[in-house]
């Protein structure tokens with residue numbers, strides 16, 4: 200029998216310093232998350248250099264807090280997993296350097312984890328995990344992708360965004376409406392008091408075959424709608440937010456339905472920050488002829504738990520990082536290795 204293992208997961212790819220401990224038998228046994236939202240808010244988006252510096256400030260105290268709160272000693276760690284990409288290079292390097300060095304000092308293996316694979320695997324941490332193969336809708340601040348997950352590490356790209364990611368579109372629309380950053384949750388909150396059907400926004404690329412996305416046209420449409428209705432009342436803002444959210448949700452729904460039809464797969468997993476959107480969750484759950492799985496909202500946005508879990512799966516399969524530290528700002532998920540290889 201393989202002994203139980205404890206993996207420390209470290210996430211620093213963007214504006215969240217997230218750490219967690221995953222126990223191979225007990226599941227998640229501790230989590231800490233520090234969000235830099237307040238630091239970047241006045242700039243209307245993430246400032247990469249500020250993000251790196253703040254990760255440096257927080258990473259050691261947060262690791263100590265996590266270990267203390269979980270009652271786990273450093274010597275009990277069996278491996279350290281860190282996000283190796285994709286993400287902001289400077290931010291990635293902080294977690295990678297710290298994680299690789301800690302693993303070396305403790306004499307345990309290190310694992311460089313793919314951030315989007317970790318998002319994709321996060322729903323497997325839930326009480327009724329999906330079984331593979333499944334179609335995955337990955338929707339975050341930097342990615343909008345439909346993947347066919349044959350197995351862990353074996354991913355086939357079905358379609359992705361040609362321009363902005365869905366989360367990025369939320370963030371930009373929120374900025375235009377002066378709702379602040381991060382945009383997704385702000386748009387969702389404003390949309391709740393929106394008047395249905397007052398505005399109708401386009402559903403980009405749904406009128407032609409294929410599984411590609413494009414969200415940059417929605418941005419222009421939002422800008423034009425705002426310009427045509429200036430000065431905006433609070434109700435106008437809510438109505439634009441409502442129409443925008445509905446257009447994104449509808450577009451994602453249409454493409455997911457198409458991906459399921461095309462592959463014949465009956466399980467859909469949604470992951471990444473935008474998967475925290477409750478309208479999107481409801482719509483896919485209600486209207487897709489498939490079992491729809493998603494992680495709890497806190498595990499949809501960036502966190503250390505998904506990194507610890509993805510690392511644990513690869514550790515169990517015998518994978519290890521060499522001593523050099525490699526991070527990648529861009530990293531296609533289709534280049535990953537399966538667990539058996």
Ligand code: KG4
Pocket residue numbers: 213338339340341342365366367369370381382383384387471472473474475476477499500501
């Ligand atoms: O996965 P994530 O935390 O970070 C990246 O890997 O990018 O995703 C962040 C994105 C942001 O664009 C944010 O606006 C969006 O996810 N987001 C949401 C919601 N919560 C976060 N978008 C729509 N509705 C939400 N409730």
Ligand code: ZN
Pocket residue numbers: 314318339340471472500501
């Ligand atoms: Zn993410």
